[in-house]
Amino acid sequence: MATRILPAAGDADAVRSITTLLSQLPDAEPLAPVVDSTQLLDALARLAAESVDELPEVVVVHERIGPVPALELIRDVALRFPAAGVVLVTSDPGPGLFQAAMDYGARGLVALPLGYEELASRVQAVAQWSAGVRRHLGSGGDVFTGAGGTVVTVSGAKGGVGATLIAVQLALAAQASGRSTVLLDMDLQTGDVASFLDVQFRRSVADLAAINDISPRVLADAVFRHDSGLALLLAPGEGERGEEVTDRAARQIVAALRSRYEVVVVDCGAQLGGAGAAVVEVADTALLVTTPDVVAVRGAKRAVRMWDRLQIRKAEETTVVVNRHTRSAEIQPPLIRRITGTALAATAVPANFKELQAAVDAGRVHELDAKGAVKQALWALAGELGLAGAPESDRKGHGRLRGDRGSVSLRRRRDGGG
Structure with a gap:
């Protein structure tokens, strides 16, 4: 089964870079990218209204997304759509931002400039976590299921x-x-x-x-x-x-x-x-x-x-x-x-x-x-x-x-x- 990935980035160059690499990942199905936080939340809300299974397994958020700052956007996604795992793309992959991203609900972090191996590894791990969450949601379990850790x-x-x-x-x-x-x-x-x-x-x-x-x-x-x-x-x-x-x-x-x-x-x-x-x-x-x-x-x-x-x-x-x-x-x-x-x-x-x-x-x-x-x-x-x-x-x-x-x-x- 293909992994659906929704990229969210605020400028055209970032969108091209992310979608190009995502299209090369095995069993990946990149969705049409969104260019700001409002579009992202609206798109996820439309899909979730149909069913949890319609949500993308992975959401890739670029640090320059707007108008809502990336970390706040990640928190909103994690709270409203907990079955979708978020990966943050950032030029500052230091421990401070890493911990902040995890606290706000991200499931992974990828450093800029993007590399195929790192992106593939994080997307695969987050997709597996998301699949586990959905299995438990489908059987009436809690949102927090333990699939990832x-x-x-x-x-x-x-x-x-x-x-x-x-x-x-x-x-x-x-x-x-x-x-x-x-x-x-x-x-x-x-x-x-x-x-x-x-x-x-x-x-x-x-x-x-x-x-x-x-x-x-x-x-x-x-x-x-x-x-x-x-x-x-x-x-x-x-x-x-x-x-x-x-x-x-x-x-x-x-x-x-x-x-x-x-x-x-x-x-x-x-x-x-x-x-x-x-x-x-x-x-x-x-x-x-x-x-x-x-x-x-x-x-x-x-x-x-x-x-x-x-x-x-x-x-x-x-x-x-x-x-x-x-x-x-x-x-x-x-x-x-x-x-x-x-x-x-x-x-x-x-x-x-x-x-x-x-x-x-x-x-x-x-x-x-x-x-x-x-x-x-x-x-x-x-x-x-x-x-x-x-x-x-x-x-x-x-x-x-x-x-x-x-x-x-x-x-x-x-x-x-x-």
Whole structure:
């Protein structure tokens, strides 16, 4: 099936450039271009009046569209026609504009001058996202369906094993690779993401719990933009408010996030309630962090067995990450894999608290030394998980997740779940 693409640009040269490249894309069906914001909204309204399926899968908006500024126009399109994915074409593809475009509802950004490969890649990704949204809309699902983003949960075998640090660094690595990324703190009573990144915040995940229709604007109001460019949806400052986040609310919130971001990293903490369990269940990849000591490994085994009993996730669909690893430790990763029956991340994170202490104490874990062994391992882990490009020196031997059944299985839902 051809991908329908509607270009919107304010001058003739931009229109020619965009339509020429779009016409070369495989299975693409460029529609007649529109030259201003009014024409674009009117055209989409006419098509939507017939049915959602009549909308183009992709809308390509040039930065010089008018009279409504491009970002405001993108916000209007995202709010009124959420099944159409928007790609912004801009001469300023820096992180500031990238984050602003994502906040306003864009699904991708392409730099000027236009290149075939970049345009083709973004259009294909947005078209796939749009197709997923429409499938769910057609079956009565919510607008936010999770077709576009990858969800990775990070849980601790017990408190203090380093799950939050790993979640933060995975999110930063994904963000640095050019993927729109949000970090969700679902450790609802004792979440420390805000402390690790030294942020003061007003809104939290609890503010979304009672909202049945999480619109892009409502979501944007709850998300905190960190100096690093990372989007944060934080645990409530008052731990008792965590009870407001039910398992149903958690599913809705994650679905909304994965419809707006390419990568959703969730810190689930070590105490798994109903909301956290719901997120682990629907995740594409569920990580369980342990340290190589008897107490933590026993905790990992208990967690895996509990998830299996509650039909949250099978052992072989869970991936253990070994943190604070040393070659001299009596308990080595292969033994942990056998004890837990899980897959095992090929990347073990070395023990080096000295490298971390200053950054953790200052709440600046986003400023870890790039040459440090811990950060290199964590970013290699992100590459192993497909969240980011791993450093060249780390790619050999880290091609997949080790486990009794080979590479890690992705999402599994029980009947009626998620």
